[in-house]
Amino acid sequence: MARHRSRRYQEGASKVERSKRYPVEEGITLLKSITGPKFDESIELVVRIGIDPKKTDQLVRGSVSLPNGTGKSIKIAVFADGDKAQEALDAGADYVGAADLAEKIEKGFTDFDMTIASPDMMRFVGKLGKVLGPQGKMPSPKAGTVTPNVAQAVKEFKAGKIEFRTDSGANVHCAIGKKSFGAAELAQNLTAFVDHLRTLRPSQAKGEFIKKVVVSSSMGPGLALAVE
Secondary structure (H helix, E strand, O other), rough: OOOOOOOHHHHHOOOOOOOOEEEEEHHHHHHHHHOOOOOOEEEEEEEEEEEOOOOHHOEEEEEEEOOOOOOOOEEEEOOOOHHHHHHHHHHHHOOEHHHHHHHHHOOOHHHHHHHOOOOHHHHHHHHHHHHHHOOOOOOOOOOOOOOOHHHHHHHHHOOOEEEEOOOOOOEEEEEEOOOOOOOOHHHHHHHHHHHHHHHHOOOOOOOOOOEEEEEEEOOOOOOEEEEO
């Protein structure tokens, strides 16, 4: 069944040349000009990369600090105890605990956006894979969310550092800011993300690595970008 699109979406989509790959700032400027809902939409990026997502040694996962942040407030759950627990709280963590936090999550508590853990806490976190994994909240050393310095990690992610991973279709998704950001700010964030993504190219990946870059607002049409 064809998906019904709102009149506003259709009007916005009519301004986009589907076969064109826009220069980054031109594309973002066009995206910002399209009339959207009353709330400040997120600007979302999807990058198709040249890997085989069925091969675990080609999967890409990581984190990167965007130069202009994301404009989004996030809730962070931290697994730590003792001094590290207090340091995490002082840094702005929303929930901090150890066995008690693990038990709470096992019972269904997931009112947070990401999880950070001290390495010695993985004995508790490891049991939560079935809960946190499907939601993309399982901490990982590659993403910088399993770290001895939990307080620093909290500060960085609160300030706009983002976590990302490939999906089953070899796409990487992330938000690069809000529609209220300037076009230059969004372009800087987008370029920083793609540049960082290139550094994570698996040695087993063949051919072109950055295959397609599409940007959209939360409720608007997507457009393809020509990223150098």
